[in-house]
Amino acid sequence: MTTLLEVNDLRVTYPGRGLRARPHEVLHSVSLTVGQGETLGVVGESGSGKTTIGRSVLGLVAPSAGTVRFQGHDITHAGRKRRRALARDIQVVFQDPHSSLNPALTIGDILSEPLIVQGAAASEARTRVTELLDQVGLPKDASQRLPREFSGGQRQRVAIARALAPAPRLIVCDEPVSALDLTTQARVLDLLIDIQRRTGVAYLFISHDLAVIRHISHRVSVIHRGDIVETGPAGDITTSPEHPYTQKLLLAAPVANPAEQRRRRAARQLLRP
Structure with missing residues (x-):
């Protein structure tokens, strides 16, 4: 690779x-x-x-x-x-979709802005916005709406589409x-x-x-x-890690079984990273 x-x-x-x-x-x-x-x-x-x-x-x-x-x-x-x-x-998707999108701009403007900054014509940007919305599973009319009209998951899809805009x-x-x-x-x-x-x-x-x-x-x-x-x-690190700190991270993950959860909590307390 x-x-x-x-x-x-x-x-x-x-x-x-x-x-x-x-x-x-x-x-x-x-x-x-x-x-x-x-x-x-x-x-x-x-x-x-x-x-x-x-x-x-x-x-x-x-x-x-x-x-x-x-x-x-x-x-x-x-x-x-x-x-x-x-x-x-090189693009980025941040943690919080609520604060990473400009609330005053429509989704279409949010997605076309990085394209226009990079030199794309307005018509080319509009076509690319339609492609991006389809790519992240949002309807075409989303481009005319504001971020507040979407759920948190949908806003994060918009953030992903914005990161994908210049084909990074x-x-x-x-x-x-x-x-x-x-x-x-x-x-x-x-x-x-x-x-x-x-x-x-x-x-x-x-x-x-x-x-x-x-x-x-x-x-x-x-x-x-x-x-x-x-x-x-990933399969090795997340199932059978060697370092005590990684083992603690693995044991800290919650499980549905109360007895197993108690066992994991006790095992985690014995580890010293």
């Missing part, structure tokens, strides 16, 4: 919050790769640094060390003009289903899988939920306190 994204020895440091507070390093020499058409799941608890990886790839955070390479080119410190060009190939090679998915109920989560995940099969787009999929990661990922990297502690095929 050809490597699309390569992150090597990435370090990110945030300044301290107080006047005399020391800088805080949130990523420690993180390395990972994403192949063409592949989904790499990055899983970890809140504050583990997983979202910072995605923000570094998108250029929203400046690394203090290490490199980010896309299609073999170093984009670690790409300037504004270069980032604008990269937007054709990679989409960074930052907790894209965590704000949705379980039934809607499953539908959105299946939609992402179907889109990947049809378009060949790759995903860097960030989540705290091991069950979600298992459902969508080909490979999984587990991050704990800024370090990648385990990487491997």
Whole structure:
């Protein structure tokens, strides 16, 4: 498999919050790769640094060390003009569909905006919007409606359509289903899988939920306190992990059987990551 994204020895440091507070390093020499058409799941608890990886790839955070390479080119410190060009190939779906869409714009305007910015004619953008709505399973008349007229799951479909608009090679998915109920989560995940099969787009999929990661990922990297502690095929990592921290994540997932839940809780308390 050809490597699309390569992150090597990435370090990110945030300044301290107080006047005399020391800088805080949130990523420690993180390395990972994403192949063409592949989904790499990055899983970890809140504050583990997983979202910072995605923000570094998108250029929203400046690394203090290490490199980010896309299609073999170093984009670690790409300037504004270069980032604008990269937007054709690297897109993002954020966590909250309520806040990620402009409430004052129609769905048609939201989807056509990135196309027009990239130089598409208005007629070409309208045609592409119709294709995108069909691709994510929304009716054609959705283009004339406002985000508030849709459910959370439908709004996330709009966000996915917006990310797909320029036909990217990679989409960074930052907790894209965590704000949705379980039934809607499953539908959105299946939609992402179907889109990947049809378009060949790759995903860097960030989540705290091991069950979600298992459902969508080909490979999984587990991050704990800024370090990648385990990487491997999704089936192996999510069923028989080797690292104690991953084992704790697996045991923390709720199950319907109360007796099994008690056993898992007791086993989790014995582990020390």
